[in-house]
Amino acid sequence: NAGVTQTPKFRILKIGQSMTLQCTQDMNHNYMYWYRQDPGMGLKLIYYSVGAGITDKGEVPNGYNVSRSTTEDxxxxxxxxxxxxxxxxxxxxxxxxxxxxxxxxxxxSRLTVL
Amino acid sequence: AQTVTQSQPEMSVQEAETVTLSCTYDTSESDYYLFWYKQPPSRQMILVIRQEAYKQQNATENRFSVNFQKAAKSFSLKISDSQLGDAAMYFCAYRSTFGNEKLTFGTGTRLTIIP
Structure with a gap:
């Protein structure tokens, strides 16, 4: 049972580039979330989903987008x-x-934008 | 909106001693969950202990226990017989039983274990 799997674990981007962080879970969970953690801080919610085809914004959604076409991803x-x-x-x-x-x-996933 | 406050950015404790980490929260709801998560240097968020608000009895998991004071909106974590492996960031978190059920986190307490 893998649980929640994220890829990549590390990535360096240049300003203006785009990328996708992948997340998949094998526990048949309905709810999924994306958080970000800045140094020395707690986690802040970016986006969440309560089921396939349903997504909504969290506290800090600007600059991000999500999709939920399947329960797993x-x-x-x-x-x-x-x-x-x-x-x-x-x-x-x-x-x-x-x-x-x-x-x-x-x-x-540690992301650095230079 | 709910808020979670951890007023101790850093704590240290001698190995084998007991330490208490503080957490307060603000909510107008009567039913909710409270959690302590541990984040070691590996970054993985690990659940330490959970408390359901409707339960008066304080949760206990081996060396970890909580002091849940619902009226005071306080939720402290006590670690007994501290071990070197307990060194980590500890986050207090709140989760409503309604709506999107997201976790709201405090800013964390960094716990250092002194050998």
Whole structure:
């Protein structure tokens, strides 16, 4: 059971480039999330999805896009990368309510924009 | 909107001693979940302990226990018999039982274990 898998683990981008962070989970979870973690800070929600075909913005969605065509996959797209997007990105998933409340996290993807 | 506050950016404790990490939160809801997550240098977020707000009994997981004070909106984590492997960032988090059920995180406490 792989849980939540993110790729790539590390990436360096130039300003203005685009890329997609991949996230897949094999636990049949309905809910999926993308968070970013800046140095010394907690995690902030970028986008989330409550099921295939449904996505919504979190606290810091600007500069990002997501899609959810299947239950398993929730890719995060960065368009026109900026230095402010240098961060560690975490994908997470969970069951819907009622449930244990726990989110399961991937190992994170460190992105640097130069 | 809910907020989570961790007022201790850094803490240190002698190996085998006990340490308490503080967390307060703000919410108007009566039913919710609270969590402590551990983030070691590997970056992986690991669930340490969870508490359901409707349960009065404090959660316990081996050396980890919480002091949940619902009226005071306080949720502290006690680590007993501290071990070198406990060194990490610890995040307190809140999750509503309604809506999108996202986790709201505090800013974290960096725990150092002194051998």
């Amino acid at each position: 929730f890719p995060l797209r960065l368009e026109l990368a900026a230095p402010s997007q240098t961060s560690v990105y975490f994908c997470a998933s969970s069951y819907g309510h009622p449930n244990t409340g726990e989110l399961f996290f991937g190992e994170g």
